[in-house]
Amino acid sequence: MVPPRSSPSRPPVSTVIGRAARIDSYARTLAGQGPTAAMQLARSLWEQHGDRVHDLNDRADVGRLITRSPLSDDTRCAGAALFNALLLDGNSVANARAMECTATKRDVPLSDSERWALASMRAHHLTPYEVATLQDTLFRIADTFGAELAATLAALRALGGFPNTRSANFRMERTGLTSFHWTVSSTGTHGTAHADSWPQLTGLATVGGGPGATEFHQAGRFMHAFIADVTMSETVAGTTLRARSIHGKPGDVLPSAIRSRTLFLANGKVRKGPVEHFNPATGALIRSASPTRAPAMRAPPSPP
Numbered sequence: 325m326v327p328p329r330s331s332p333s334r335p336p337v338s339t340v341i342g343r344a345a346r347i348d349s350y351a352r353t354l355a356g357q358g359p360t361a362a363m364q365l366a367r368s369l370w371e372q373h374g375d376r377v378h379d380l381n382d383r384a385d386v387g388r389l390i391t392r393s394p395l396s397d398d399t400r401c402a403g404a405a406l407f408n409a410l411l412l413d414g415n416s417v418a419n420a421r422a423m424e425c426t427a428t429k430r431d432v433p434l435s436d437s438e439r440w441a442l443a444s445m446r447a448h449h450l451t452p453y454e455v456a457t458l459q460d461t462l463f464r465i466a467d468t469f470g471a472e473l474a475a476t477l478a479a480l481r482a483l484g485g486f487p488n489t490r491s492a493n494f495r496m497e498r499t500g501l502t503s504f505h506w507t508v509s510s511t512g513t514h515g516t517a518h519a520d521s522w523p524q525l526t527g528l529a530t531v532g533g534g535p536g537a538t539e540f541h542q543a544g545r546f547m548h549a550f551i552a553d554v555t556m557s558e559t560v561a562g563t564t565l566r567a568r569s570i571h572g573k574p575g576d577v578l579p580s581a582i583r584s585r586t587l588f589l590a591n592g593k594v595r596k597g598p599v600e601h602f603n604p605a606t607g608a609l610i611r612s613a614s615p616t617r618a619p620a621m622r623a624p625p626s627p628p
Contacts, residue, residue, distance in 0.1 A: 365527025366394045373452055380416040380448045383514060390531040393455040394523035401505035401521065402473060403463030405494050406480075407455065408519035408531075412510040413489045420445040422485030423461060429479070430468040434461070473506070473554045474567040478589050481556070481563050488512040490558050496551040497522070504551055546582055546604045562590030571601065579604050 369392060378389035390411060395404055410419040420442045427434055434442070438461050441454040450458075462476070469475040473494055480486065489512040496504045497520065507520040519531040552569035565587040570579035582604050586597030596615035603610055 365525075366523035369394065369527045370452065375451055375453060377449050377451055380411070380414075380445070380450060383414070386411050386414075387517075387531045389450060389452065389455065390519050390521070391528045393452040393459075393521065394527065394529040395505070395521045400459050400463040402466050402471065402476075403459040403461070404521040405506035405508045405519075406462040406466070406473070406476065407459045408521060409489070409492050409494070409508045409510050410480075410485065411455075412508070412514070412517050412519060413486050413512055414514050415487050416445050416448050418484050418487050419480075422480045422483040423458070423465075425483040426465055426479050426485075427461065429483070430465055432461070432464050432468060472567070474556075474565040474585070474587055477554065477556050477565055478563070478587050478594050481589055482592065482594070486512075486556070488514065489556070492556045493553060494555075495553040546602070546607060550582070550604070562588060564588055570604070581610055 373392040376392070378392075379385045380389075390408055393404075395401060410416075410423075413419060424434070424442055426432075437457050441450070441457040441461075444450050444454050445458070465479075466473065466476040469479070477486075477492075486492070489510055492508060492510040494506055494508050497507050505522055507518065507522075509516065509518040515533065517531060517533055519529070521529045524530055550570065552567070554565065554567045556563060556565050566584060567586075568582055568584045571581045571583040572579040581601040584600045584602065588595045588597055598612050598614055600612045601610040602608065
């Protein structure tokens, strides 16, 4: 059933303004000053474009949808990056089904607004309001995995998500001295694109052809800006997911190591790979440990 455009999946403008106000407060905390121009413009964009319908079968319109759906708070950037990756994948029917099935498997209840938004997605159209709704859905799903992006990606992929994606790189971008958020670069049947939902000086999110900065080392060394990244890649043997993050003790000025974990997804099963630690200054392997001997995690069965 295709929801009517008057469906409750789009929150009232007052709700969006409230979210934008929280962004303004967050920006003041970071900058020690009043609301930034970018945040003010992002708020006005929600008022102008939040209810505008975009065609998910039109790649240019998907780009416009992403740019008109900047983050409206500072807490769900992982959900925004995940949903941008699903939009860039291009198969809205399979990805909506994967989201709904994953929510069911993880006991994440869906509101009427979320169900309407998923129905819109299956019908190949979404508004920025509906995008925000589904970003929240993915954020709540990721929360059931301890906010681990790799495990969330594995669950979505096991249930048919990302059918057109050959590789995707999620990375944390710094937005301040102590703040950061997730972005994504994706390569699939539609080519390669990079999406960043953090509002720019225009108030818009950004999306463009080609990858973003997908690696953090120069001459074998991890760059100082590195915080974390997750890479998903498809091979004939299945899906490989690598998650890397800084590792150290509280109070360390520099991380003592870069920790890397790998998951392998094939034939409905998720298998853990080794945990490796690298020297952040040289990129050299410090140590590698095999996963604990435990039964392989069985992924949920694929939907019919």
